[in-house]
Amino acid sequence: MSDLSDLPPGRPWWHAASHPAPALLVALALWGWAVTHTDVSGLDDFGLVTAVHPAFWAGLALLTVGFWVTLRGPSRHPAWAPAYVVGLLVMERATQAVLYPTPLYAWAWKHDAVIDHLLTAGRLENADAIGDMAVYDQWPGFFAAQAALVRLLGVDSAAQFMAWWPLVSSLMLLLPLLLLYRTFTEDRRLIWTGVWLFCVANWVGQDYFSPQSVAFALHLGVLAVVLRRYGRPGQSAAQQRRAVWTVLLTLLVVALVISHQLTPGMLIVSLAALFLTRRYRDKVPLVTTVVIFLAWCLTAALPFLSAALPDMIRSIGDIGGNVSTGYGATPTGTGAVTTSWVARLLSASVLLLAVAGVLRQPVLRHRAMPLLLLAAAPLPMLGASSYGSEMIFRVLMFMLPGAAFFAAAALLPQVRTLTAMEKTSRTEPRRYVWLPLLALLAGTLAFVPSYSGKDRISYFPPDEVDLVRQVIDRAPDDSLVVAADRNYPLAFADYWRVDHYWFLDDDRDHVDTIVRAPAATLARDMSAVESPGRAYLLFSRGQFADSEMNGLLTKGQLDRIRQSVDASPLFERVAGNDAGVAYVLKETGR
Structure with a gap:
């Protein structure tokens, strides 16, 4: 028997897990210092970018570096990656809630008015009673749920909590996003880098207090169920379990359809794209979604659709008009123009990285083809409608889950899928260490002007x-x-x-x-x-x-x-x- 007395003593798991703690804690401490030493009373055309204390930028940079180093460490406890992502969301989405004494965005205040109407009237009403605002009563799911929450919390209105909604709605996206990514890989570096890129590239502002914020989470939830439970035809036991998942899928689709006008259409397009693959030929998800969507459109939503249908038909195929912002939405001034270009470059960079990831990772390209289809599926919607000059932003948002996954693949030298278990080399070239970190850091810092650069308008x-x-x-x-x-x-x-x-x-x-x-x-x-x-x-x-x-x-x-x-x-x-x-x-x- 060999003598083991000269071997170093074993280290408990928490010892290896503790190394990422200093960077995370110091980053959050810098953030806390920054938000308590920032004055937002005199915002200029750069919004929060020039108003926030410099400690904020140092904390965000340190958080990014700590995340990247932690993710590459093979002995790190798996809880650290989600801890860093939650820290990122706090710094991204909670900063405004802490800094500003009132909720941001005129549209959020509008949605608060709709909830106030439901609480005051106690019922849904048509256009004869409330005019153009009746459209919200024809898609009441989000507003009815929030009205119930107002009563449950005992507050006067949703304005008392809606400032925190960007953080809440972003946290809601994490579970379905993780389920989507884990369907195609068990490489935690790829999964969490994809989640990180999704968070920093999701600047389009649809996380505010709105039906779209919840509808997007429901959309991802349905896709996660379909990708994980409807991939292969099974035996009788599997069919019975699938019936249970069909009930859950139906509930998610119903909640989605009664809450938002556009997202069900995006979901149908995405499910149709998946149906084109051999792996996802089960008709239940697509048929269920189409039937529920049509049932709602032909009943509760019919008054609005009847009035809007002529304009909707005229906009079909007019891609130039649908992506044009038109009069009254042209950024003017150094701040507005600069932050608009930063946002565009951020989106373009993630999309270009996604293309690079598709080309660089042939194994992933084959195994994760459904995610590639989901990234491309929203593009035809540009020819369907302008959606109040917002269609291009919505298309970007719906493309982002798939695009972020492949963009993350571009930042990694080699990835693993569920069926291709190639091991990552321990002697990676230096460029695979520093260049991806610089790209990740640039994208993370660019999020701030993209997301908060127009706070002079929003606050x-x-x-x-x-x-x-x-x-x-x-x-x-x-x-x-x-x-x-x-x-x-x-x-x-x-x-x-x-x-x-x-x-x-x-x-x-x-x-x-x-x-x-x-x-x-x-x-x-x-x-x-x-x-x-x-x-x-x-x-x-x-x-x-x-x-x-x-x-x-x-x-x-x-x-x-x-x-x-x-x-x-x-x-x-x-x-x-x-x-x-x-x-x-x-x-x-x-």
């Missing part, structure tokens, strides 16, 4: 919220609130009793008329309001920021409109603070 200080609330609380039923555009908090507040109108939504000729003769033109536009309703005109910081940075009107033009109204005898000032001013049209102005 509404408390004074602006108070100003709008004063106007809404003052307005009698059947009143009208007019503003330059809808980029302000509570822009849809009380929409079931107060009308809202944004003159920059009009055609350019009418906007030019307002610029030439502001007070007289606006007074004429607002004069149709009947007593006891009143007509209010609101100017606020968010409207000015959006108009300037998106090329609607210049600051000089907006100031001229406000000064003309302020000097006009047709209007009376009723509220104002550092964030804006509100007027009411006098009775003599009607």
Whole structure:
């Protein structure tokens, strides 16, 4: 028997697991220091990029380096990779919730208004009662669930928790994303690098308090079930288990269909792409999704679809028009242009890396072909509709799970699939260590301007919220609130009793008329309001920021409109603070 006394003592598992801890903890400490030493009261056209304390950037860089070094260490405990990813999501998605005293995004405030309507009315209503806003009552899944959550938590409105929704919705994506990736590989480096790239490339802003955020998670959940449970025809026992999975799949699809208009269409396209492969020829997922989608479209959603169908038909095939942002959405100014280009370069880089990954990893290209199809499947949607000039962003988002997986493969020298168990070389060339790290670091840092570079538009200080609330609380039923555009908090507040109108939504000729003769033109536009309703005109910081940075009107033009109204005898000032001013049209102005 050999003498083992001279061998070094064994180390417990926690010893090997503890090495990644310092980088993670120091990175989070730097983040905590940064958010407590950042002033967001004077945001410029670069948004959070120039406002955040430099410690934030140091923490983000350290987190990325720590993640990459930890992931390459063969003895690291598997819990460290998800810990770093959660740390990334906290730094990416929780920073704004901590820094800003009010929730971001006018659309989030709009969704809060829809929930408030459900809580107030206690039922769904059609266009005869609430006009164009009835579309939300025809896809009520998300709003009904949030209304129930408001009641359950005992809060006044969803505005009290919706600032944290980007973090919550991003965490929701982790499980289905991991299930998707683990279907094709057990290489933890590939899985977690793909997850990391997905997180830093998902800058398009659909994680905010919205039906799309939940619908995207449901979309990935359905795909994960299909890829993992419908791949091969099985025996009777397998068929019985598949029946259970079909019940779960049906529940996911129903929740998805009643919550969002676009995502079910994307899911059908994705399932059809999978059906083209020999491995996923089971008709149940595709048929189930199509039947449920059509059933909802031909019943609850029929009023909206009937009205929108002519425009939808006209947009089919118009790819140029569908991807064009059009008037009012052209970045203007150094900050807006720079951050827009950083976002584009970030997306382009991930897509190019995905192409490189497909070419460099032939084994992965063969085994993970379904993910490649899922990455390409959303592209035909560019020819289907403009979706309010947002289709290109939605297509990018739906491409991202598959694209991030293959982009991660491009950063690794060799990967393993479930059936191809090649071992990774322990003597990797230096370029496979530093070049991928630099690429990962560049993408991680680029996320910040891509995601938060327009916070001057998205952030509404408390004074602006108070100003709008004063106007809404003052307005009698059947009143009208007019503003330059809808980029302000509570822009849809009380929409079931107060009308809202944004003159920059009009055609350019009418906007030019307002610029030439502001007070007289606006007074004429607002004069149709009947007593006891009143007509209010609101100017606020968010409207000015959006108009300037998106090329609607210049600051000089907006100031001229406000000064003309302020000097006009047709209007009376009723509220104002550092964030804006509100007027009411006098009775003599009607």
